[in-house]
Amino acid sequence: MILQTKNINKFFTDPVRFQALHDISFDVNKGEFLTMIGKSGCGKSTLLYILSTMDTDYDGQLIIDNEDVSKYNQDKLAAIRNHKIGFVFQFHYLLPEFSCLKNVMIPALRLGQYSEQEIEERAYAKLKILGLEEQALKPASKLSGGQQQRVAIARALINDPLLIMGDEPTGNLDSRNTQIVFDIFKELTQEYGQTIIAVTHDNDFAAASDRTIQMQDGKIIDWDYKG
Amino acid sequence: MKQAINSEIAFTYISSNKKLTAVAAMGVVLGLAVFIFMNSMMAGFDKQINESIFKSISHIRIYKDDEISKPLKNDSINPSLIINPKVVPTSNTIINPNEIIKLLEKHPDVTVVSPQIVTSVFYNNGKSQIAGSSMGFIPERGNQMYNIESFMVDGSYQAFMNNQNGILIGSGIAQKMNLTVGDNISLTSSKAVTKVMRVEGIFQTNNSREDKSRSYISLQAGQQLQKQGPTYVTDINVNVKNSDQAEKYSQLFSDLTGYKAEDWKASNETLVAGNKMRKVIITFVSFTILIVAGFGIYNILNMTVTSKINDIAILKAMGFRGGDVVKIFVTQAMTIGAIGVTVGLALASVLIYALQHFYIGGDIGYFPIYFNLGVFLKGIAMGFSITFLAGYIPARKAAKVDPVSIFRK
Numbered sequence: 001m002i003l004q005t006k007n008i009n010k011f012f013t014d015p016v017r018f019q020a021l022h023d024i025s026f027d028v029n030k031g032e033f034l035t036m037i038g039k040s041g042c043g044k045s046t047l048l049y050i051l052s053t054m055d056t057d058y059d060g061q062l063i064i065d066n067e068d069v070s071k072y073n074q075d076k077l078a079a080i081r082n083h084k085i086g087f088v089f090q091f092h093y094l095l096p097e098f099s100c101l102k103n104v105m106i107p108a109l110r111l112g113q114y115s116e117q118e119i120e121e122r123a124y125a126k127l128k129i130l131g132l133e134e135q136a137l138k139p140a141s142k143l144s145g146g147q148q149q150r151v152a153i154a155r156a157l158i159n160d161p162l163l164i165m166g167d168e169p170t171g172n173l174d175s176r177n178t179q180i181v182f183d184i185f186k187e188l189t190q191e192y193g194q195t196i197i198a199v200t201h202d203n204d205f206a207a208a209s210d211r212t213i214q215m216q217d218g219k220i221i222d223w224d225y226k227g
Numbered sequence: 228m229k230q231a232i233n234s235e236i237a238f239t240y241i242s243s244n245k246k247l248t249a250v251a252a253m254g255v256v257l258g259l260a261v262f263i264f265m266n267s268m269m270a271g272f273d274k275q276i277n278e279s280i281f282k283s284i285s286h287i288r289i290y291k292d293d294e295i296s297k298p299l300k301n302d303s304i305n306p307s308l309i310i311n312p313k314v315v316p317t318s319n320t321i322i323n324p325n326e327i328i329k330l331l332e333k334h335p336d337v338t339v340v341s342p343q344i345v346t347s348v349f350y351n352n353g354k355s356q357i358a359g360s361s362m363g364f365i366p367e368r369g370n371q372m373y374n375i376e377s378f379m380v381d382g383s384y385q386a387f388m389n390n391q392n393g394i395l396i397g398s399g400i401a402q403k404m405n406l407t408v409g410d411n412i413s414l415t416s417s418k419a420v421t422k423v424m425r426v427e428g429i430f431q432t433n434n435s436r437e438d439k440s441r442s443y444i445s446l447q448a449g450q451q452l453q454k455q456g457p458t459y460v461t462d463i464n465v466n467v468k469n470s471d472q473a474e475k476y477s478q479l480f481s482d483l484t485g486y487k488a489e490d491w492k493a494s495n496e497t498l499v500a501g502n503k504m505r506k507v508i509i510t511f512v513s514f515t516i517l518i519v520a521g522f523g524i525y526n527i528l529n530m531t532v533t534s535k536i537n538d539i540a541i542l543k544a545m546g547f548r549g550g551d552v553v554k555i556f557v558t559q560a561m562t563i564g565a566i567g568v569t570v571g572l573a574l575a576s577v578l579i580y581a582l583q584h585f586y587i588g589g590d591i592g593y594f595p596i597y598f599n600l601g602v603f604l605k606g607i608a609m610g611f612s613i614t615f616l617a618g619y620i621p622a623r624k625a626a627k628v629d630p631v632s633i634f635r636k
Contacts, residue, residue: 049631054544075548082546089634093541095236097243107545109232116231155545167634 001066002162002195003028003051008060010046010218020046021058021218028163033189034197035206037225038215044199045167047215051197052085052165053077065162082111086156086164088198090171092148094140100127100151101136108158119158126154130184146177153184157194164188166198170205182208233551236542237558240531248563251527255567255610256574258520262513263575263606268582268596269509275595276502277470282373282432283441284491285341285464286473289327289480291319292487324460327484336467336476341368342460344449349415350396350442352404359400359440361414363449372466375430375443382408382428391445393427399439401429414444416452424448514609520567521613524560528621532556539625540633549626556625560618561611568610572603 010021020043028034036044049055050062053069056077062070069080081087086107094103104123108114114122127133130150135143140151149169156164169185170178182205188194189210198209206212206225214222241248293314298307321327324342331340344363349356362369366388370376376384380398387393394412406412406426415421424444431438444452450459463484467476473490480488492499532539539552576598585594 045635049634052544054634055631075550078543078546078548080546081544087541087544089541091537093537093544093634095239095538095541097239106232106236106542109235110546110551 001027002030002032002064003197004061004063005051006061006063008047008050008058008062010043010050010055010058019218021050024060024218024220026213026220026223028195028197030162030195031189031193032195033185033210034195035209035212036197036199036215037201037203037206037212042215043218044215046218048165048167048197048199052087053081082107083159084162086159086161088149088153088156088164088166088169090168092140092145092152094148094151094155096139096141098140099137100132100140100143100154103140103151104155104158107155111159113159123154123158126157127151129157130154146173146180149173149177149181150184153181157188162195164194164196164198166196166200168200169198170200170202178202178205233547233554234558237555237562240535240555240559241562244531247527247530248566251524251563252567252570254520254523255564255614256571258517258613259568259571259606259610260574260578261516262609263572263602264578265509265513266602266605267575267579267599269506270599270602271595271597272505273502274597275591276498279432279434280491280495280498281466281470282375282378283434283437284494285339285372286467286470287465287477287480287488287490288494289321289331289463289465289484289486289488290461291317291321293319319461320455320458321460321463321486324458324463327463327486330483331463331465331480334476336469337465338468339368339371339464339466341365341372341464342446343369343462343464344446344453344459345461346416346449346452348417348442348452350400350404351413351415351421352406352410355404357400357403357440359397359442361394361442361444361449361452363444363446363452365446366443369443372464378432379428379430382426384428387427387443390425390427391447392422392424393445394424394448395428395430395443396426397438397441398429398431399435400442401426403439414442414452418452418454420452420454422448422452517609517613521617524563524614524617525620527563528556528560528618529624531559532621532625535625536628536633539628540630543628543630544634552626552628553619553622556622557615557618560614560622564611564614564618567614568607571610572607575603575606 004027006025008021008024009019012018012020024047036048038044050058060070061068064080065084069077101123104126105119108119108122124133124136127136130153132147132150132154135147140148143151170181173181185196186208189196200206212225213220214225296309296312296315298309328340328342331337341364346361346363348361349358370384375395387395396406404412408426408428410426411423412426413421413423450457453459465480467473474492477488477490542552579596579598582594582596587594
C-alpha cells in the first residue's frame with residue numbers, strides 16, 4: 001500500500017461554509033493506475049490536492065508510504081513532494097526560460113541525491129522514454145503542446161517517485177496527443193510498476209485504467225467504476 | 228548542490244530579463260554614486276572648515292574665568308547679602324602653569340598643550356596705527372597646534388623660533404603698513420609697554436579679519452607687553468586626537484585643572500549648528516536617493532514575482548521550500564545590487580576625481596572633496612542592505628504563494 005486516506009473531511013468557508021469532502025477513506029496499491037472521475041465540483045480535484053500534500057487544510061489522516069503526513073509542516077511536506085511525488089497538470093507549467101533538459105533536471109537538482117553529471121544522464125534517459133531526446137536542448141517554450149506535456153511527465157519521473165499525480169493530464173491535448181500520453185501512463189504502470197493517480201473528465205482514459213473511483217457531491221459513490 | 232539550483236534559477240531570471248535588470252541596477256548605480264559623492268563632499272567640507280577654524284583656535288581652551296563676588300560664607304539661617312555684585316578684580320593669570328601643562332600632557336588623548344598670552348595691541352609704524360591682538364606662545368608648540376608654517380607666505384618659521392623679538396604678522400597688516408620680512412614694527416600694549424619687534428614672517432589665513440589684526444610673538448615678549456614675570460600665562464590651549472569629541476574632554480580638564488575649560492564647539496556654537504544642519508540635510512537627501520533606488524528594485528522584483536507566479540507554484544509543487552523561493556528572489560535582488568554597487572562605486576570615484584580638479588578659488592582653492600574609505604564602506608553597506616530589504620519583501624510574498632490556488636485556476 002502506497003497511499004491511504006482515513007476519514008478525510010474538507011470544508012470551504014468562503015463564501016459560505018460548505019463541505020467539499022465527506023469521510024473519504026480509500027487505499028492505493030503499488031503499481032496501480034487509478035483514475036478519479038465525476039462531474040465538475042464533485043470534489044475530485046480538491047481530493048487530489050489533499051493527496052498531493054499541497055493542500056493541508058483538512059481533517060483526517062493521509063498516509064503516504066507508511067508515514068502519517070497529515071500533521072507535517074510545510075518544509076517536511078515539500079521534501080516528501082520532492083522525493084516521492086511527481087506531478088502532471090492540465091497545463092505543463094514548464095519554466096519557459098530553461099531548456100527541456102534543465103526543466104527535467106530541476107527537481108533532481110533540488111533533491112541533490114546525485115551529481116549534476118548523473119542527473120543529466122538520468123534526465124536524458126527519461127526524455128528518451130518519452131521520445132523527446134531530440135528536443136532536449138530546445139527551450140521549453142519552443143515545443144508543441146503535446147511535447148511540452150511529455151516533458152512535464154519526464155520531469156515528474158526524474159526522482160523515481162512512488163506516485164505520479166495527474167490533474168486532467170490530457171485536458172488540454174488533442175486526441176492524438178491524448179492517446180500518446182495515455183500510452184505513456186499505461187507503459188509506466190505496466191513496465192515500470194509506476195503508481196499513478198489521475199483526475200480526468202475523459203471516460204475513455206478512465207476506462208483503460210486499472211481502477212476508477214467515481215465521485216459525487218464530495219463522496220465516493222463507486223469504488224470500481226466501469227464505463 | 229541544493230543551493231546551486233536556486234541561484235541558477237535566479238541568474239536565469241536575471242539574464243532573461245536584461246532590460247529590467249539594467250534599469251534596476253541603474254537605480255542602484257545612481258543612488259549609490261550620489262550617496263557616496265554627497266557624503267564625501269560633506270566629509271570634505273568638514274575637513275576644510277576644521278582646517279580653517281583650527282588655524283586660529285585650539286580644540287580646548289583653559290583659562291581663568293571672571294568671578295562674580297559672593298558672600299564669604301554660605302549661611303542659610305542668617306544669609307549675608309551682597310547688593311549689586313560685580314566681577315572680582317583679580318588677575319587672570321593661571322597659577323603654576325607648568326604643573327598644569329605636565330598634568331595635561333599625561334592624558335593619552337592630548338596631542339599638544341600650549342601656554343599662551345593674548346594681548347590687545349596697537350601696531351605702529353611711523354604714523355600709521357592698527358589695532359589688533361598679539362598671541363604669545365612657545366613657537367614650537369604654537370606651530371604644532373595651529374600649523375602656522377603651512378599658511379606662511381613669506382619669511383621663515385625657523386627664524387621666528389630663533390629670535391625672541393621676532394614677530395609673525397598677518398598679510399593684511401603687512402600690506403597696510405607696507406612691511407616686509409626684516410622690517411621693524413612697534414607694538415604698544417594696553418599696559419602702555421611699547422616694544423619694537425622684527426618681522427620674521429608674514430602669514431595669510433584667508434580670513435581677512437584675522438589677517439588684518441593678528442600677530443604671533445614669543446611667550447616672553449607677551450609677558451613683557453603685559454608687564455608680567457616668566458610664569459604669567461592667561462590661557463592653556465589643548466589639542467586632542469579627535470577634534471569632534473572635544474566636548475568630552477572639556478569637563479574633565481576643567482575638573483583636573485580647576486580652571487574653566489571651554490571646547491571649540493561651545494565657543495563656536497553658530498558654526499557647529501551650521502555644520503549640524505548641513506550634515507542633516509546631506510544625510511537626508513543622500514538616504515532618500517538610495518531609498519528611491521531601493522524602491523526601483525522592489526518594484527522590479529515585485530513584477531518578476533507576479534509574472535513568474537506559475538513558476539513559483541510548480542517549483543513549490545516539486546518540493547522547493549518557502550526558504551528556497553526566498554533565496555531565489557533575494558539572490559536576484561542581491562545580484563542586481565552587486566552590479567549596481569560595483570558600477571556605482573566606479574561612478575562615484577569618477578565624480579569625486581572630477582570635482583577634485585575643479586577650481587573654485589577664494590580661500591578654498593580646489594573643491595574640498597576627498598576619497599574617504601569610511602564613506603565608501605558605508606555606501607557599500609547601505610547599498611547592500613537596501614537591496615536586501617527591497618528584495619526580501621517581494622521574496623517573502625513569493626514564498627507565500629499557495630500553489631493549489633494557481634493550479635486550480
